[in-house]
Amino acid sequence: MSDFFDCLVVGTGPVGMVAARGLAQAGISVGLIGPEPNLSRDGRTVAILDKGVSLLQSLGMWDAAQKNSAPLTEMRIIDDTGSLFRAPPVTFRAHELGLEAFGQNIELTDLVTHLSKCLETQTTIHRLSNTVKQFSRKADGVIEVELTSGHKVKCRILIGADGKNSQVRDFAEIKTKKWDYPQSALTALFSHERDHEDRSTEFHKRSGPFTLVPLQGRRSSLVWMMPPKEAERISRQSNEHFARLVEKQAHSLLGKMTLESQIGLIPMSGLSTDIYAKDQIAVIGEAAHVFPPIGAQGLNLGLRDIEALLKSFSNDLSDQALQKFDRDRRRDVKTRTMAVDLL
Structure with missing residues (x-):
């Protein structure tokens, strides 16, 4: 060499x-x-x-990975701040931009x-x-x-x-x-009862965005932003309690949710x-x-x-x-x- x-x-x-x-x-x-x-x-x-x-396709680095990814064909944004005057839910669709998908989500x-x-x-x-x-x-x-x-x-x-x-x-x-942001992110993987239909959903909450992103099958990844002390407290909860809390925050959109990973805590x-x-x-x-x-x-x-x-x-x-x-x-x-x- x-x-x-x-x-x-x-x-x-x-x-x-x-x-x-x-x-x-x-x-x-x-x-x-x-x-x-x-x-x-x-x-x-x-x-x-x-x-x-x-880019990955052009370098011959995507085809094998694709079987482990899920397409993001729709992105839905929901105002969940509890405000008296809330914006209606908005859904962006990839096909409206001439795309098969906005991208791919993969572990x-x-x-x-x-x-x-x-x-x-x-x-x-x-x-x-x-x-x-x-x-x-x-x-x-x-x-x-x-x-x-x-x-x-x-x-x-x-x-x-x-x-x-x-x-x-x-x-x-x-x-x-x-610089630091006054928030931390909780991350985790879940399986759930209902099909996500290749749609990511972002709830805008008072404490920060709560986002569920499709994975293959009836599985999704979570990124939940909130103040650091609150994130640290929630991250210490049991797997079962955390899954119930996430299901509640998602308004049971995907049905019953089961935690499949450790709970990640990331300072922003x-x-x-x-x-x-x-x-x-x-x-x-x-x-x-x-x-x-x-x-x-x-x-x-x-x-x-x-x-x-x-x-x-x-x-x-x-x-x-x-x-x-x-x-x-x-x-x-x-x-x-x-x-x-x-x-």
Whole structure:
């Protein structure tokens, strides 16, 4: 195995794996650094919107995963604030926009499993199943990465897909802005008596949105936003009591509900960077931006990062190409940050 690559991607989550696949298929030599993905089921799901699904399809990374996903053909919003003057329920239908579905909802573990299998068949991606000890820049501009194993590899372009506590971002000295929201999210998976009919339902409650998103069969994922103290209290309830509470909050829309996972408790926070690339280094995914689990922005924004990166590198693997990527992403992410804050 060569110790020099055109690109080194740090991070083995979905964004890192998809980025490595896209770069390799573009004929770029790629090393992917990070531990083997965690495949334990923790109840988290991701709703991949139509454009994200299209990107995965173009890279040959979706067909196998699709059998574990559920299409989102309708999105219903219900005012459940208890106000005297309430807005009527609104339903958005994908076919009205010429789409088969707005996107696909899939358990994160299933998605990661399928993405990992895709990389196993991509012989031009060199897996370095290790963690980073340190980075350095050589006199000729080449970036060297020393792994905790002691092995050293070098690259022309370094890409950080290593999450909100990104080592790559710190090495590049890219500044961040961090903030907290006055809410936490409860997440869980449920089976239920009635068919969801591929329709996600978001109840707007006084404490925050309560959203049920379809999974395969008569199953759905929950994201329930509320003040942190209330979320912590509810998360300590028994599985049976929590399921009854969720069924009540959903007005028995899906009939009796049975908890199928642990109850996740996620403090809501945000992160943005002032730039997305500098000096032969780019950051993507949560290394560049962190959003609450509303509006399906998280992974989808990471996939948009990858699409922009591949477009920028289509003719030129250089720092100039990274500057184009930086300009494109700043505009898009700023707009979407404002939209999520309004939610």
